[in-house]
Amino acid sequence: MRAPLQLPLEFEAFYLGHQEFFHDYAEAQLGTRRAAEEAIHQAFREILAGWEQLLQEGNLEQRAWAVVRRIVGRRLEAEGRPPAFVINGPIALALRAARDKLKVMQSVSGLYEAIAELPPRQFDVMVLRYILGYPPPRIAWFMGLTERTVDYHCRKAKERLRVQLGFPGPEAKEGKGQ
Template identity: 85%
Template sequence: MRVPLQLPLDFEAFYLGHQELFHDYAETQLGGRRAAEEAIHKAFLEILASWDQLLQEGNLEQRAWAVVRRIVGRRLEAEGRPPAFVINGPIEQALRAARDKLRVMQSGTGLYEAIAELPPRQFDVVVLRYILEYPTSRIAWFMGLSDRTVDYHCRKAKERLRVQLGLPAKSQEAKEGNGQ
């Protein structure tokens, strides 16, 4: 008789609290549920293998997130392609909504590619907030950051995108008129 593997209870709780978000993120990048499940399964196996060390080191969410990013990134690299949201229609539609939030008016601006070129934290925040539509508090909890730090990364990403896409800066009057 084969005895089932007994997982640490805190790992099971971590898995239950993060698996949906990890899968959503991987599916957005890889373009399919099966590929996402394979990548996240691999990520959770890696996280489990170093579970005790991760608990002792602190920053569990950030370390786990780094594992997910690395595994998804390596798969994209091995397949020699950009993230799926750059090339998939449904994801393109979600990005169209994100583009509106970023106040980008023209359709052929290169926004998708520009998002893909953002630094890792800015990229994660933009994908989680505007594509997967997670609230700031959940992104902050997940990434092990404060709400203000998530907002900071979002502002920096939007500014970087504005510059990269050659869009004009908002005037001070417009900012004040919007209560910013």
């Protein structure tokens, strides 16, 4: 019988402080607790293998998070599917319901219909931001994007809606004041 592995005390503390969040994140992505446990076990083994180097380099949380995201992402890629929350999570269900509702709603300006016809990422960002009221950092987390990318999709969606609805652009406002 082998003696139990003695883990560095700092690693044990890091594990205890982060494992629940990592498991929740992986479960939201992979869809089952079992798959999440397997992925996070693999992630913590990799983190432990490079523990001393991680401590010396700094940014421990960022580097550990990168390991978790990479392992979960590779697993999704190997399975050839999007994250579970995109398929069947409460946000995905709300987005599908919002899209369906917007398609049937009538509006004088055609705004609801125009929103319903946006490309998927632009639609998701607009609904999450302006209909459900989520702040950009939370949208970024849900969608696996950066805040800048969320802002980009918002800007592109607004521009697409402006053109589609025939509203004047920023250049029309500038010309008025002269």
